[in-house]
Structures are given as structure tokens and as C-alpha cells.
Amino acid sequence: DQQVKQNSPSLSVQEGRISILNCDYTNSMFDYFLWYKKYPAEGPTFLISISSIKDKNEDGRFTVFLNKSAKHLSLHIVPSQPGDSAVYFCTETSGSRLTFGEGTQLTVNP
Amino acid sequence: NAGVTQTPKFRVLKTGQSMTLLCAQDMNHEYMYWYRQDPGMGLRLIHYSVGEGTTAKGEVPDGYNVSRLKKQNFLLGLESAAPSQTSVYFCASSYGAIGLALFGPGTRLTVT
Numbered sequence: 001d002q003q004v005k006q007n008s009p010s011l012s013v014q015e016g017r018i019s020i021l022n023c024d025y026t027n028s029m030f031d032y033f034l035w036y037k038k039y040p041a042e043g044p045t046f047l048i049s050i051s052s053i054k055d056k057n058e059d060g061r062f063t064v065f066l067n068k069s070a071k072h073l074s075l076h077i078v079p080s081q082p083g084d085s086a087v088y089f090c091t092e093t094s095g096s097r098l099t100f101g102e103g104t105q106l107t108v109n110p
Numbered sequence: 111n112a113g114v115t116q117t118p119k120f121r122v123l124k125t126g127q128s129m130t131l132l133c134a135q136d137m138n139h140e141y142m143y144w145y146r147q148d149p150g151m152g153l154r155l156i157h158y159s160v161g162e163g164t165t166a167k168g169e170v171p172d173g174y175n176v177s178r179l180k181k182q183n184f185l186l187g188l189e190s191a192a193p194s195q196t197s198v199y200f201c202a203s204s205y206g207a208i209g210l211a212l213f214g215p216g217t218r219l220t221v222t
Contacts (some may be wrong), residue, residue: 009150034210036213042215043114043213043214043215043216044153046211046212089152089153096141096158097158097168098155098211099155099169100152100154
């Protein structure tokens with residue numbers, strides 16, 4: 001069973017607007033959620049994380065929200081920039097394992 | 111620091127051939143991971159290691175073996191390659207179990 005699901009394979013937004021990427025999870029015994037960003041022909045790079053004891057974490061243009069009752073988290077990017085165009089992975093950590101969602105391709109149009 | 115490096119970057123194998131992918135990290139990380147990425151499926155964990163001399167199975171371990179004889183190296187072996195193993199393979203390492211992992215650039219493997 002997929003423990004982390006990203007139901008939107010793609011998202012297209014206009015430059016300057018907000019991008020909202022969503023993720024649902026099933027495992028309540030997690031330590032952290034992390035968002036990774038991946039450009040073509042490169043490995044994923046860490047973007048932002050949130051621990052199980054928080055409901056929000058902000059870093060510049062990036063904010064992650066965690067709704068534990070709904071088992072849902074979201075990544076907000078505002079304002080979106082063309083350089084943000086990439087695949088975004090929602091990732092759960094529990095113990096020593098990282099479990100990835102399927103990814104969402106974000107395209108930010110100039 | 112070179113970070114996480116992977117060798118080779120590309121490889122084409124015939125069905126039944128064997129090969130070893132090498133991952134090296136120079137950050138003294140304890141944890142190392144091998145993932146494969148296939149279209150629409152995200153990254154799936156093949157095997158991982160929590161320290162020198164240890165290995166453990168991930169989500170999709172069948173057809174692969176690993177070894178961690180030295181802390182800085184994590185080897186992924188395919189004993190008898192199959193077309194289903196055509197994929198992009200990523201190695202990652204992290205200092206601890208929290209999961210802030212650094213990834214290598216990937217190895218694109220095609221099995222014909």
C-alpha cells in the first residue's frame with residue numbers, strides 16, 4: 001500500500017501566483033515529512049521539512065502545512081517563479097526509511 | 111567535498127548480464143540508500159544501510175543485492191539483469207535517521 005500519495009501528477013500556474021502541492025498519508029507514526037524538488041537529469045534536493053509536532057513551517061517563499069486529523073499536508077510556494085518548475089516529492093520519514101510519493105510536476109509559466 | 115557520487119552515469123545491459131553500481135559519499139554519513147525511479151511511481155527504496163557492514167531490504171529488493179564494506183561506499187548489484195530493471199537509480203546518504211538525505215545524480219540503466 002502506498003503510504004504517501006500525491007494525487008495530482010501535474011500542476012500549472014502563472015508566474016507570481018501561488019502554487020499549492022498536496023500530499024496525503026496513511027502512517028500516523030511518522031517523524032518528519034520532507035519535500036524534495038527534482039530537476040530533470042539530477043537527483044532530488046531537499047526543500048523543506050515539518051516535524052510531527054508542528055502544523056506549519058515556513059522558509060522564504062515556501063510554507064508547508066500539516067493537518068494531522070486529515071492526514072494531509074500541503075506545500076505552498078508564493079510567489080511562484082519559472083525556476084520553481086520541477087517535480088516535487090512529498091516524503092515521509094519513520095525510523096531510518098524515506099518513503100516517497102509519486103511526485104507532482106509543477107510548471108510555472110512566465 | 112564531492113557529496114554523493116554515482117558510477118557509472120549510464121549503462122546498457124543485455125538480459126542476463128550482471129553489473130555493480132557504485133555509490134560513494136565523503137560526508138561521513140551513517141545511512142545510505144538505493145532508490146529506483148520509474149515514471150509515475152516516484153522513488154522506491156531498494157535497499158538501505160544504517161552503518162558500515164549493515165544492509166536491509168526496502169520496498170523492492172528482489173533482483174538486487176547490496177554491500178556496505180566501507181562506510182563511504184554502498185554497492186548495488188544486479189546478478190542477472192532483466193528488462194524490468196530498466197530505470198534510473200539514485201543513491202542517497204544521510205547523517206542520521208531523521209531523513210535529510212543528500213542524493214547522487216543518478217544512473218540511467220537500460221536492459222535490453
